[in-house]
Amino acid sequence: MYSVIIVGAGQAGLAAAHALARKGIAPGDEMLILDGNDGPGGAWRHRWDSLTLGNAHGIADLPGLPMPRPDPEVPASDLVADYYGTYEDTFDLQVRRPARVIRVDGNAPGPLTVTAMMDGQCSCLQTRMLINATGTWTHPYIPYVPGIDRFTGRQLHTTDYRRKEDFDGERVLVVGGGLSAVQFLLELHEPGGAASTVWATRRPPNFVDRTFDNDDGTWGRAVERRVRADTERGRRPASVVRNTGIPALPRYLDGVTAGTLVSRGMFTRIDESSVTFGGAGDEIPDPDLVRPDSWSPFPAGHREPVDVIFWNTGFRPALNHLSPLHLREPGGGITVTNEVEVVRDDRVLLAGYGSTASTVGANRAGRLAGQVAARRLAGND
Template structure:
């Protein structure tokens, strides 16, 4: 358990990929864990959001896990759950660089206190620091869009964060909502044991070519542009789309990855579809077969794969929101308050971006502290 001490130089909040990359770079630049810098993590064990992923998502099926700075992930078994592989890697990384992560500690609020940053935790401990790096990611902030009648539905509702096993859906009629990669992967996982219906607001964004480095750079540019404009970053799939992997194309052929279009409203025992026009110009036109307006489908489970928002509510007392709804940023990692940095936000939400932003944040910390 962490106890109050004289003001820390910097507190890193979160020990996922971005937080660990930042912490290691701070150590490399001369800060000492446990006396000058502190890393807090809300989870009980290492692994960040990866430790919560479902077991059927093997490392080989995960769409890329970048190496953390200074230590490669080697000889990973593609058949093991990604949650196990990455959690073990993060644990070794923390130990190898003696980062001294303190967990489980959840930060509730960060506020100004006569020039220092006051960090309130869920265990009642209050800390003070000259700077903070917020690396809290998105997993703790699942998003479910409001839909008319949602409060009248009598069946079960769950989000991606709640998924553990396909067996939980056995024998049910399941509506999967969302157009991202999680929805696609989980539809294929649960289809053998449940009747699935897929709903997306727009046609599924299948691409004509696989992901590559140039594509990744284009995506990061688009996300960075929105972030620097003070706008909330959009969902990953709106920028990346869905790659044309054989298993996904096979899912279309089998009728699993075929969207029935947007939802108009819920009823007690099901859902009414809004209707939408077909679009033969799509990369995979057979993935979009919208139901006719007012079509009713009975469902037992609504499985929301509708993404996440950034877990930044702890920064609310600092009033860092821009008029566009996102954080007011100076660059990728620096907010308008020079004491407050964010990593894994916007373009840094990818595994490669998280490591890059970690290095940027550590450099900004050292430069700021040197000028004080």
């Protein structure tokens, strides 16, 4: 039996493993890390080719091994995979992959049984504690819109995007109000990209008059507090990203002026080769919006022909394998205290859930989960 199994070897999982190893819990013997990917990098290894660490995206250093200054021209998927792989080797974490965890069960206060597909066969492993660090990337969310199954064009999610050339000559509807949608809209307008784009959001785009640097600690903590309030009450948490808004960077504001980053509202029906918009409805733009000109909904009934619907509509926590433990509250969320401690089962810790589902928060959650697990295993909690 293992003392602790960590599910997921992304940022939170590696940070948790490092914290446990510092407490003397040896990887491979007392601690086992299971990862569903074919190699290191977590969700980063699946990011699109044009995403680099030289733009608005960044990554927090893992504990104990700073990341070398990244080449701003190299895809982030390559850089982070190399960095995480080096991290695993440096601390001899002995990650088992690919290992797809199917279910976790077991009545308290006994051990947990982790069922996983490894080496082509189903294995059952027992552990005293489990740290779940599976993130959200494997659970993309697409909202239901009437007629979605009738569309004869192409539909894809953020997870499926690779390069703008894949949309050459096509009319693309980009759905979602987050940073991914903004960046894809601008990229698709570059030479070699789409013939045209339309941006669809439910609300006016939330441009904010600030940058997302690490020095803005007060603002970052306020964002996390809003999300943490949900998890502490067992509500389904909104993402940290949804609470951040869109920074008023010059290239984004230029996109608004050019008409590229202007939302046309939300469509209410999908047909074989078009979508029908529902108008502004009751949505009244906030008079304090940084860029009110980024909101210009089509009139109700407007029909827009499109070849591609590109959903950038977020993710949900990848927690289906924990269903047998009945951790969820009636509202669909999991009650978590101290950011990682599951109220319904003290054998399970969630790293990277709710308020810690961000590059900075995942590090903190991983360290905290490792420390809490070590205390509980030692009988000091």
